Amino acid sequence: MFTPLFYVYLLNDTQDIFYRFKMLSYTEENYLKIIFSLSYPNSLEITTNDIAKKLEINPASVSDMLKKLNQKKLIDYAKYQGVRLTNEGKKIAIEIVRKHRLWETFLVDKLNFSWDEVHDVAEQLEHIQSSLLIERLYKFLDCPKFDPHGEPIPDEHGEFPVTENLICLNSCKNQQKIQVKSITDDSSALLQYLSKISVSIGVSIEICDKNSYDNSIDVIINENKNVTLSKEISEKIYGVLL
Amino acid sequence: MFTPLFYVYLLNDTQDIFYRFKMLSYTEENYLKIIFSLSYPNSLEITTNDIAKKLEINPASVSDMLKKLNQKKLIDYAKYQGVRLTNEGKKIAIEIVRKHRLWETFLVDKLNFSWDEVHDVAEQLEHIQSSLLIERLYKFLDCPKFDPHGEPIPDEHGEFPVTENLICLNSCKNQQKIQVKSITDDSSALLQYLSKISVSIGVSIEICDKNSYDNSIDVIINENKNVTLSKEISEKIYGVLL
DNA sequence: ATAAATTTTTAGACAAATCTAAATTATAAT
DNA sequence: ATTATAATTTAGATTTGTCTAAAAATTTAT
Numbered sequence: 278m279f280t281p282l283f284y285v286y287l288l289n290d291t292q293d294i295f296y297r298f299k300m301l302s303y304t305e306e307n308y309l310k311i312i313f314s315l316s317y318p319n320s321l322e323i324t325t326n327d328i329a330k331k332l333e334i335n336p337a338s339v340s341d342m343l344k345k346l347n348q349k350k351l352i353d354y355a356k357y358q359g360v361r362l363t364n365e366g367k368k369i370a371i372e373i374v375r376k377h378r379l380w381e382t383f384l385v386d387k388l389n390f391s392w393d394e395v396h397d398v399a400e401q402l403e404h405i406q407s408s409l410l411i412e413r414l415y416k417f418l419d420c421p422k423f424d425p426h427g428e429p430i431p432d433e434h435g436e437f438p439v440t441e442n443l444i445c446l447n448s449c450k451n452q453q454k455i456q457v458k459s460i461t462d463d464s465s466a467l468l469q470y471l472s473k474i475s476v477s478i479g480v481s482i483e484i485c486d487k488n489s490y491d492n493s494i495d496v497i498i499n500e501n502k503n504v505t506l507s508k509e510i511s512e513k514i515y516g517v518l519l
Numbered sequence: 520m521f522t523p524l525f526y527v528y529l530l531n532d533t534q535d536i537f538y539r540f541k542m543l544s545y546t547e548e549n550y551l552k553i554i555f556s557l558s559y560p561n562s563l564e565i566t567t568n569d570i571a572k573k574l575e576i577n578p579a580s581v582s583d584m585l586k587k588l589n590q591k592k593l594i595d596y597a598k599y600q601g602v603r604l605t606n607e608g609k610k611i612a613i614e615i616v617r618k619h620r621l622w623e624t625f626l627v628d629k630l631n632f633s634w635d636e637v638h639d640v641a642e643q644l645e646h647i648q649s650s651l652l653i654e655r656l657y658k659f660l661d662c663p664k665f666d667p668h669g670e671p672i673p674d675e676h677g678e679f680p681v682t683e684n685l686i687c688l689n690s691c692k693n694q695q696k697i698q699v700k701s702i703t704d705d706s707s708a709l710l711q712y713l714s715k716i717s718v719s720i721g722v723s724i725e726i727c728d729k730n731s732y733d734n735s736i737d738v739i740i741n742e743n744k745n746v747t748l749s750k751e752i753s754e755k756i757y758g759v760l761l
Numbered sequence: 762a763t764a765a766a767t768t769t770t771t772a773g774a775c776a777a778a779t780c781t782a783a784a785t786t787a788t789a790a791t
Numbered sequence: 792a793t794t795a796t797a798a799t800t801t802a803g804a805t806t807t808g809t810c811t812a813a814a815a816a817t818t819t820a821t
Binding site: 401413 | 626
């Protein structure tokens, strides 16, 4: 049903160095990325349904692909048991995350995209195959450690920068105040909304009141703007206590 | 056998403008680009075999795709009669050429790629779908008119810059001398060779002798280097008479 | 502990883009 | 004008990634 795992030696970047290269399709890369992001940072076990929902496809399709990725030793998967990335799979996933965040940085820093315009384009750019390209881009951007949403960018060895201990706005108590450090979702719908209410990396948010009915919170943004944030929003905002 | 032509209205670039968008696959885009480049600049009729050779695939596969592109009204094609781009097909092909050449320019000017390293990466980048991206890139590069190989870059309306009257090195007579203005093939094999013999945009080449047996020519590069160039090489080099 | 509900997998089908082999059409050569 | 050669197309198969419907396994609830 599936072709066996195979490695090929490919001439990459039209450079004269050959290197071991696991041939992955655009789609396979996407699965690895999704599994990684759903399990980050705790390497949780992910379910077929989680992936199907995220990719907006049928769970049956996911089952097929999981079988294939398992054969390629990129995930650990047994029927009905959930999925976890292998070290090899994780390495590839981190590489894709790295590319995604570097491209987002490029788009914002060099091409003047706003932070809510970058996601869809970066989703495409992250699949461009060229290690030379990504290393040159990394240098061109001055080896950035965080992307425009404050998300950490892994270095060339796949290591994430050490971050201050971030806490979720959602988990703050009344009267606590944080400085926003990262938004853990780069969808344009969320980011456009945050822009509208003047939330960006660096602003302060003070918790005034918590509504236990819907878990929304009343906050003051940058000492001057009162807003109510839904649970869905507040759990995407991370920062350091002020 | 093939799905009917259809147009969709898509939200592009996460911007709030909808626009008419002909859904094309990566592969379909490549066919249009190949047909364009094989027929440029005279809109020649192209054969199934020409395309098969260029794409290194079986002519039978090309036949299938031509039928499909014809149905989509991107080419004019009748069985056994050859192919020609329609205006719509040409517009799309030029857009891809534009993207390819802008990305090549980016790689060389901003990321310090050498001219022989850009082709394979640009082949991937040219298929990124985002008009916002390409217009921003265009501005970022200061609206370049020529790519690193001297090839003209169409503007945002698909217009090619007017060029001096270029003549092919291949068609020069003995003792004539040209200044190199463009190389009409960006394969790394050719460009690496040209680098090795010190041919680049701007250098002078003087024809010393023509060998009618294999159509090779003996030339002097930049007044100091004697080299013999094969027909295959000399027909890729264009310039202005000095 | 069993039944009900949910999740996951299998089976079979489909579209896109390719292939090989065979048939057809066009072109060139005598 | 007929034949030989070359180019092109058709027919049928394959791979990848998806689907729907049905079957199987797991989880939840009583």
